[in-house]
Amino acid sequence: MKVISAENISKRFRLAHDRPRNLADAARGLLRRGEREDFWALKDVSFAVEQGEALGIIGHNGAGKSTMLKLLTRIMDPTEGMIRTRGRVSALIEVGAGFHPEMTGRENIYLNGSILGMTRREIDSKLDEIVGFAELEQFIDTPVKRYSSGMYARLGFAVAAHVDPEILIVDEVLAVGDLTFQQKCYVHMEELLRKGCSVVLVTHSMLVAKRVCNRLAWIDHGRMRRMGDCESVAAEYQDVMNARGSGDVGVGSRWGSGTVRITDAAVSAVPARSGAGYDVEVLLGIEAGQRVESPVVWAMIS
Numbered sequence: 001m002k003v004i005s006a007e008n009i010s011k012r013f014r015l016a017h018d019r020p021r022n023l024a025d026a027a028r029g030l031l032r033r034g035e036r037e038d039f040w041a042l043k044d045v046s047f048a049v050e051q052g053e054a055l056g057i058i059g060h061n062g063a064g065k066s067t068m069l070k071l072l073t074r075i076m077d078p079t080e081g082m083i084r085t086r087g088r089v090s091a092l093i094e095v096g097a098g099f100h101p102e103m104t105g106r107e108n109i110y111l112n113g114s115i116l117g118m119t120r121r122e123i124d125s126k127l128d129e130i131v132g133f134a135e136l137e138q139f140i141d142t143p144v145k146r147y148s149s150g151m152y153a154r155l156g157f158a159v160a161a162h163v164d165p166e167i168l169i170v171d172e173v174l175a176v177g178d179l180t181f182q183q184k185c186y187v188h189m190e191e192l193l194r195k196g197c198s199v200v201l202v203t204h205s206m207l208v209a210k211r212v213c214n215r216l217a218w219i220d221h222g223r224m225r226r227m228g229d230c231e232s233v234a235a236e237y238q239d240v241m242n243a244r245g246s247g248d249v250g251v252g253s254r255w256g257s258g259t260v261r262i263t264d265a266a267v268s269a270v271p272a273r274s275g276a277g278y279d280v281e282v283l284l285g286i287e288a289g290q291r292v293e294s295p296v297v298w299a300m301i302s
Contacts, residue, residue, distance in 0.1 A: 001051045001086070002051075002086070003049055003085065003086045003167055004049035004072065004085050004086075005082075005083070005084040005085075006045065006047050006068075006082075006083050007046050008045075008080065008082075009045045009046065009066075009071060009082075009083065010040060010042055010043050010044055010078060010079050010080040010091070011042040011046070011067055011071060011078055011079050012038055012041070012079040013038075013039045013041055013170075014036045014037070015039050021027070025050075025070070025233065027110075040222055041222055042064045042067055042068060042225065043172060043222045043223050043225065044080075044081075045081075045219065045222075045224045046081075046224065047217055047224065047227060051166075051196055051197070052194075052196045052197070052198060053191055053193075053214050053215070054189070054198070054199040054213040054214045054215075055197055055198075055200050055201070055213060055216075056201050056202075056208075056212065056213035056215070056230070057069075057201070057202045057203075057212070057216075058203065058204070058206075058217070058218050058234070058237055059218055059225075060191035060220070063220055063222065064146075065171075065202045066093065066168075066202065067221055069091070069093055069169055069200065070093065072085070072089070072091075072169055072200065073091045073169055075093075087165070087166025087167055088117055088163065088165075088166050089167045089169065090116050090160045090165035090167070090169070091168075091169040092153075092157050092160040092171065093169065093170075093171045097156070098111070098115050098116075099144050100144075100157075101144055103146035104140065104141045104143055104144065105131075105134075105141065105144055106127075106131075106141055109130055109155070109159055110123050112156070112159045113126075113163060116160065116165075117163065122164075123162075126163075130282070131158075133158040133161070133162065133188070134154040134155045135154060135181070136154065137149065157170070157185055162187050162223055165197055166196075166197060167197070168199045168200070170189075170200070170202070172202050172203050172204060179266070179281050179283065185276055189201075189212055189270060194208055199212065199213075199252055205264055206238065207263075207283070209234060210230045210231070210234060213225065214230070214231040215229060215230065215233075216234060218233055220235050238263060259285070259287075259290060259292075260288045260292060261286070261287045262285065263285055263287050265284050265285070266283045284297060
């Protein structure tokens with residue numbers, strides 16, 4: 001059963017190149033509206049998501065991925081085409097979205113939960129579970145304006161993932177969290193998928209895409225370039241991005257014979273085991289064309 005159907009979706013933005021400095025400039029701008037440039041962030045994109053399926057959306061920065069998620073969540077309307085969704089949609093698109101900075105974490109759970117369609121009774125029953133998942137027990141009655149971006153992301157995902165959604169939509173905001181919490185989120189997504197929830201995930205990490213998603217949709221300069229199984233789409237995407245010299249897949253210039261390839265890289269800071277400062281964790285995705293005895297991996301962080 002299809003829970004998301006996007007048919008021939010296009011989204012146009014009007015770009016004004018001269019910012020008005022006063023009322024006179026603004027008035028002249030109204031008369032010259034025809035001179036504004038049309039920018040198509042998405043053009044004729046179609047896809048569908050089945051119940052219990054995880055669809056990953058990949059593409060270079062500015063390809064139109066986040067625009068598509070905002071259309072799916074009805075934050076914006078498409079200029080052309082039609083989107084149909086079936087069931088409760090829960091989303092985590094931007095860090096801090098749906099939160100009031102002057103309100104506490106606890107108050108924002110009720111605010112965000114109500115925006116996502118939960119009743120107060122539902123929120124009451126899941127409050128402890130949400131706070132525990134976000135690991136913010138000590139700070140839950142602190143105004144969120146004092147939260148770090150990682151704390152925002154933890155609370156936002158905890159709320160979005162515990163509203164019993166039929167569809168969960170997540171942008172790359174989890175990248176601001178530490179590696180341990182990211183893994184916790186991916187495990188929870190997998191649990192939701194087993195329960196029949198559908199997931200749409202924007203990611204630049206091919207490791208994450210292959211772990212969580214059933215299929216990948218590759219958007220390139222606003223158009224659907226390819227859609228299919230994770231392995232083949234990710235491989236073609238990485239080859240194209242490497243040829244373009246893009247850093248999107250965490251791989252820069254290549255050296256050597258190509259027998260062993262670094263295909264993905266992620267760096268995160270986690271609290272040090274000693275309790276002082278932070279440890280840096282580096283996660284690498286490596287593919288080898290043949291068996292390599294006692295491999296040695298060297299990395300330089302600058």
